[in-house]
Amino acid sequence: MKEIIQRYFDNELTPDEKKELFASLEQDAELKKEFIEMQNVRALSSLLSSDRDPISAAAPLSGFRKRRQILFYRKTFSYAAAVMLVLFAVKGLIQPVIPSLPEEPAVYMMEVSSHNDRTTSFKLSDGTVVWLNANSVLRYPNKFSGDERRVELIGEAFFEVARDEAHPFLVITNQYDIQVLGTRFNVFAYEGQDVKTSLVEGSVKTFMKDDASVSASLVPNESVEVKDGEFVKGSFSRSDFLSWKEGIYSFDDVPFSEIVSRLELYFGIPIVINNDNLASYRFSGKFRQDDGLESILKTMKKIYRFNMEKDRSNDSIVIE
């Protein structure tokens, strides 16, 4: 085996050496064959199971179970559309080992969930860019087909929707649906929370789930929520609340209790406050997602002294 190939796989090449290797692979078919075979041998041999595999899969499995639950309780997707998708998908899946992949892959639903309490961003097949806040799930088809571009959201996401007037972009949340043509907007839709849509650019229309005649149209710097079955609009002038896209949680004169309920959503850990004065104390500040929950709380502790304790049995934090 060529030494340079082994060194590539052992991660020992400098960027320049890599470049050189890739260039020479283009020239030398024999070398390329060796590279590809070595790549595949390495991958195949890593498939073998080790005794520790179940241990390292335990945490992902619990995440997986949560998503299964979400799947189970989802009532948002219309039955007909779901049946169509499954039909397409099954058609494409029954023979996954066929020698060559079909040129047109089948339509199936994908899910991206943001792990590690981090914001992630990615592109959908139509060019729409999505930022997904921590502890959030977006479901979307691998390829949009039909009249609408339809995605489902639990959690918080910012969308930069690629313009396509012939195919409206629909965000399905558990409270209402949001229709747009091409625009930039934020949707806050964590489970158990009132869904809030905030428009930065362009225009969006929201529709009530069970009654599409109840709707609201937004212009930039407007937001909308549902109160008593009606859409209620508000406005915003600052865009601090969007800084989560850059991995920053920013609070401006916000009661501790509200900050904590946000942190609960972002980090997926219940937090109990047993101190009324503290709960209503207002904080301003910016925190980096990367710092993690405990470090954020510790920073606030420096401003207003409180005790916090981790309850290991039910994985929650108690603040007094």
Place this chain on the structure above:
Amino acid sequence: MKLTKENFDGIYLSYFSGLCRFAREYVLSDQVAENIVQNVFLLLWERHRVLQIQGTVSSYLYALVRNKCIDHLRHQKVAREYQAEMALKLAALEQMGTNTLPGEDIEQKVREAIDRLPEKCREIFLMSRVEGKKYAQIAEITELSVNTIENQISIALKKLRTDLKDFI
């Protein structure tokens, strides 16, 4: 073997980590690899009642993960500096398994090939590939030099390349 609600979690625990290691060899990111494998299991969960799986569940999973990695690499818009590398990964993945028969148990074939390696060589190889140990760690455990470890792994890869030539 039939996939059921009852044995699903067990199958997940057995195969999740290996499939992630496999995907990681091509997509170059732990997070992307994990997302791909997680999505595959989700897909499987949604359809386990209607699926007719030919062959073993493991080869079915492997085929799904492989196809999803190909999809990912095809649609990935990457920075110029990674383009050549991603194109190679895609070419490798597209070539792999094109000679496999549906239902053929890849894991079994790989296991047999690895079992044919000399004992010391096999041990070292598995520590590196499956347990993810660094060469220096393996050297310490086996009380051999890093150089010897490198050589043993190179020998193992060479043998496997010959043994598995129909699959790669």
